[in-house]
Amino acid sequence: MNDKKTTYTGDIIQGIPVINNLNINDLEQNKVYRFMFQGSAMNIGQPWFVPLLVARGAKAGKSLLLNTGIHGDELNGIKVIQQLFAQLDTSQLAGTIIGVLQASPNSLVHINKNWLLSTDGGDFENMNRLFPGKENGNSAEQHAYLLWNNLWRGNVDYMIDLHSQSTDTEYPLFVFADYRNVLAQQMAELIPADQIKNDEGEIGTVETTFIQHGIPAITIELGAARIFQSDYIQRTLIGIRNILAKFGFSNNQITDTALSNNTFIGNQMISIRALHGGYTEMLVSIGEDVNYDQLVAYQINQFGDIIREYRTPTAGKVLSVGTSAIREAGGLLVRILYNTPN
Numbered sequence: 578m579n580d581k582k583t584t585y586t587g588d589i590i591q592g593i594p595v596i597n598n599l600n601i602n603d604l605e606q607n608k609v610y611r612f613m614f615q616g617s618a619m620n621i622g623q624p625w626f627v628p629l630l631v632a633r634g635a636k637a638g639k640s641l642l643l644n645t646g647i648h649g650d651e652l653n654g655i656k657v658i659q660q661l662f663a664q665l666d667t668s669q670l671a672g673t674i675i676g677v678l679q680a681s682p683n684s685l686v687h688i689n690k691n692w693l694l695s696t697d698g699g700d701f702e703n704m705n706r707l708f709p710g711k712e713n714g715n716s717a718e719q720h721a722y723l724l725w726n727n728l729w730r731g732n733v734d735y736m737i738d739l740h741s742q743s744t745d746t747e748y749p750l751f752v753f754a755d756y757r758n759v760l761a762q763q764m765a766e767l768i769p770a771d772q773i774k775n776d777e778g779e780i781g782t783v784e785t786t787f788i789q790h791g792i793p794a795i796t797i798e799l800g801a802a803r804i805f806q807s808d809y810i811q812r813t814l815i816g817i818r819n820i821l822a823k824f825g826f827s828n829n830q831i832t833d834t835a836l837s838n839n840t841f842i843g844n845q846m847i848s849i850r851a852l853h854g855g856y857t858e859m860l861v862s863i864g865e866d867v868n869y870d871q872l873v874a875y876q877i878n879q880f881g882d883i884i885r886e887y888r889t890p891t892a893g894k895v896l897s898v899g900t901s902a903i904r905e906a907g908g909l910l911v912r913i914l915y916n917t918p919n
């Protein structure tokens with residue numbers, strides 16, 4: 578139930594009206610809105626603003642939230658939302674699509690995975706571990722609280738959070754989905770991804786917070802940080818249009834899916850991380866099948882001597898690799914997706 582009203586603060590930013598509360602039912606049908614949502618305040622007293630689009634279909638229906646920009650170095654997702662809205666015809670749409678373009682403006686300003694705090698000379702929070710936020714927390718927790726309570730809660734029937742891998746690492750087109758939620762599984766398998774992980778989620782993520790509230794949600798990881806990758810963007814758009822068709826938002830045909838794309842679906846993943854600082858030679862690439870005890874990477878020191886070799890603890894498929902030629906201890910080298918019977 579949505580008990581709040583769409584509230585305009587009276588401010589206009591870049592020609593766009595500012596709101597601090599959204600109720601999609603207050604908005605006219607057959608129309609696309611642009612808003613700036615007022616988030617938490619900076620140390621200088623000025624608010625962070627989150628730009629968003631709301632498309633109201635000519636016909637009533639369900640609501641899909643597309644969210645991106647939770648992590649500030651992950652950029653592919655904004656292009657997905659921009660292109661979807663550019664090609665959207667609200668006269669043919671039943672229901673509502675909300676596109677949140679820069680969920681964590683603080684993190685995007687810094688092209689950083691984390692939300693940076695000025696407190697005590699500098700601290701940070703991973704926004705994708707803070708939901709549903711804290712009303713009286715720090716600025717990151719308050720921002721999460723405002724997104725959850727004033728923008729999303731009551732407005733969303735299906736949710737897709739668009740991410741990529743972090744800086745210096747890379748995924749293919751990859752989906753996290755909690756298969757205990759049948760609709761989340763259906764959503765995941767409507768994406769013509771390379772790999773899917775049936776995953777119980779992590780407390781505090783956007784996806785898991787929606788799942789905990791009974792709303793089907795998935796996380797799509799589009800490749801690498803900091804760049805636009807058109808293949809992943811286009812296949813994500815195909816998947817979102819499939820989801821719109823499947824759940825009654827459009828009369829489109831379902832096209833390429835996980836089934837037709839022969840997507841690899843695993844239920845376990847394991848990360849091989851650097852145990853030492855040094856230069857890294859990677860011996861495998863994303864999507865490659867690896868055997869148990871296969872040599873996948875090694876590190877050399879500044880003189881070129883081999884200091885560490887890394888072997889697989891299990892057979893499986895390479896899900897992610899470190900792309901930087903230099904890694905310190907703890908840095909990801911190889912992540913493997915695989916299956917166990919349970």
Ligand SMILES: [Zn+2]
Nearest residue numbers: 648651740741
């Ligand atoms: Zn992310």
